[in-house]
Amino acid sequence: MAQDLKRRAGDDDRVTRTQEMLYELTVGEVMSDNVVTVHPDQTMSEIRILMRDNRISGAPVVENGKLVGMISIEDLINALLEKRIDVPIREGMTTDVDCLYSDESLVHCIAKFYRLGHTRYPVLNRKGELEGIITKGNIVEGLLRKLEIEYEQTETKVSAARQRPAMRKFFEDVFADEISFTFKYNIVGQTLQHAGTAASELKNALKKLGVCPPLLRRIGVAVYEAEINLASYTQGGEIRATIEKWGVSVEVLDSGPGILDVEQALQPGYSTAPDWVRELGFGAGMGLVNIKKCSDEMDFTSSVPEGTHLTMRFYFTS
Amino acid sequence: MKVRQIVNLLKATVITGDEFLDGLDIDRCFVADLMSDVLARSHNFGILITGLANIQAVRTADIADIKAVCLVRGKRPEQAAVALAKEKEIPFFVTKYTMFEACGILYAEGLKPVEE
Numbered sequence: 001m002a003q004d005l006k007r008r009a010g011d012d013d014r015v016t017r018t019q020e021m022l023y024e025l026t027v028g029e030v031m032s033d034n035v036v037t038v039h040p041d042q043t044m045s046e047i048r049i050l051m052r053d054n055r056i057s058g059a060p061v062v063e064n065g066k067l068v069g070m071i072s073i074e075d076l077i078n079a080l081l082e083k084r085i086d087v088p089i090r091e092g093m094t095t096d097v098d099c100l101y102s103d104e105s106l107v108h109c110i111a112k113f114y115r116l117g118h119t120r121y122p123v124l125n126r127k128g129e130l131e132g133i134i135t136k137g138n139i140v141e142g143l144l145r146k147l148e149i150e151y152e153q154t155e156t157k158v159s160a161a162r163q164r165p166a167m168r169k170f171f172e173d174v175f176a177d178e179i180s181f182t183f184k185y186n187i188v189g190q191t192l193q194h195a196g197t198a199a200s201e202l203k204n205a206l207k208k209l210g211v212c213p214p215l216l217r218r219i220g221v222a223v224y225e226a227e228i229n230l231a232s233y234t235q236g237g238e239i240r241a242t243i244e245k246w247g248v249s250v251e252v253l254d255s256g257p258g259i260l261d262v263e264q265a266l267q268p269g270y271s272t273a274p275d276w277v278r279e280l281g282f283g284a285g286m287g288l289v290n291i292k293k294c295s296d297e298m299d300f301t302s303s304v305p306e307g308t309h310l311t312m313r314f315y316f317t318s
Numbered sequence: 319m320k321v322r323q324i325v326n327l328l329k330a331t332v333i334t335g336d337e338f339l340d341g342l343d344i345d346r347c348f349v350a351d352l353m354s355d356v357l358a359r360s361h362n363f364g365i366l367i368t369g370l371a372n373i374q375a376v377r378t379a380d381i382a383d384i385k386a387v388c389l390v391r392g393k394r395p396e397q398a399a400v401a402l403a404k405e406k407e408i409p410f411f412v413t414k415y416t417m418f419e420a421c422g423i424l425y426a427e428g429l430k431p432v433e434e
Contacts, residue, residue: 192372192374193373193398195374195377196373196374196377196378196380196381199381200377200380200381200406203381213383217381217382217383220381220382221357221381221382224377224378224381225354225357228354280370280372280374281351281352281353281368281370281372281374281375281378282352282353282354282374283354284352284354284355285354286352286354286355286357286358287354289358290354290357290358293358
């Protein structure tokens with residue numbers, strides 16, 4: 001197998017992912033660490049039952065935490081032939097044991113399998129303590145597991161990449177003289193109980209369309225502040241967010257009572273908030289200031305008693 | 319600092335989001351009862367310590383990308399606030415310490431302020 005892999009790699013100078021994995025994976029990563037071990041003082045007939053019950057064909061012999069030998073079906077057959085089935089394992093085991101270290105790469109391990117021809121190897125750490133056991137089955141299983149993990153990761157990445165430029169792709173794929181789509185939210189006035197729902201929903205929708213997080217946050221904060229204003233000072237109104245090729249435009253409209261002095265309203269800290277709004281954590285006179293700071297452009301007009309019209313623009317390039 | 323550490327330092331009771339405490343790393347903290355002050359910060363991503371026990375504290379955290387909310391003086395949060403924190407997967411916990419004490423403890427442990 002190792003030679004085959006090497007030859008194939010040499011043929012077309014292309015290293016497959018599986019071949020790379022043989023270098024990346026270590027023996028410790030694929031071995032089974034749930035090892036059935038035996039003590040040298042147990043008898044050969046006991047090992048027969050142990051092998052049958054655990055469906056294994058060999059086991060490491062451990063004494064005082066140290067590996068002292070290996071016992072296999074072959075040793076058991078030899079003992080049967082020689083009618084020495086009741087002797088301790090110590091006398092029937094193989095003591096000249098070939099081992100692997102858990103930090104060795106899989107490619108070394110496979111080479112050893114082919115060179116020495118055993119079906120299983122005990123795995124030791126560098127202190128010489130037994131950590132596990134490795135068979136060809138473990139190697140195949142380990143490779144399959146890693147392939148499966150990488151396959152899943154690639155799948156997730158591919159689907160993420162598919163989603164990210166959703167909006168850009170939409171505008172590239174669709175032809176018209178003008179394209180835009182609008183999200184409209186109705187805002188209830190005189191209560192803060194639901195304030196922020198529209199901002200949160202809009203932020204979610206834009207996130208799904210692939211708007212980047214810093215811009216998402218700016219749009220979220222600005223719309224939230226606008227929503228708080230509608231809920232605190234007006235009889236209600238609506239927020240219209242329009243996605244355009246260049247960015248997002250948000251219009252906030254209410255039906256009164258309007259603001260007398262717009263310049264004053266835009267001053268940081270100026271507030272006419274009633275106590276109930278202040279008790280709920282708002283009304284510090286920072287709302288419009290925040291909106292101005294978060295948006296790339298802001299238009300603000302108001303007339304008494306008709307109402308207020310706020311327009312914010314956010315550019316994708318900013 | 320892991321949010322779990324903050325919860326332990328403040329001897330706080332976790333109301334929701336216990337499962338996220340070990341995965342969230344935080345190095346900044348902002349303290350306010352006025353949510354507009356929180357929203358005015360251009361960077362957040364930290365923890366919010368507040369005396370505001372209503373839904374707007376959590377809503378603000380959600381909109382401003384704040385990772386966790388801590389309520390001081392053992393206040394009982396509004397049910398709607400808890401429900402929203404759960405929905406938005408924002409850890410929400412209550413400490414018996416005053417705001418001054420909570421800030422002092424976290425400042426001494428090296429948490430940084432959130433810049434303008």
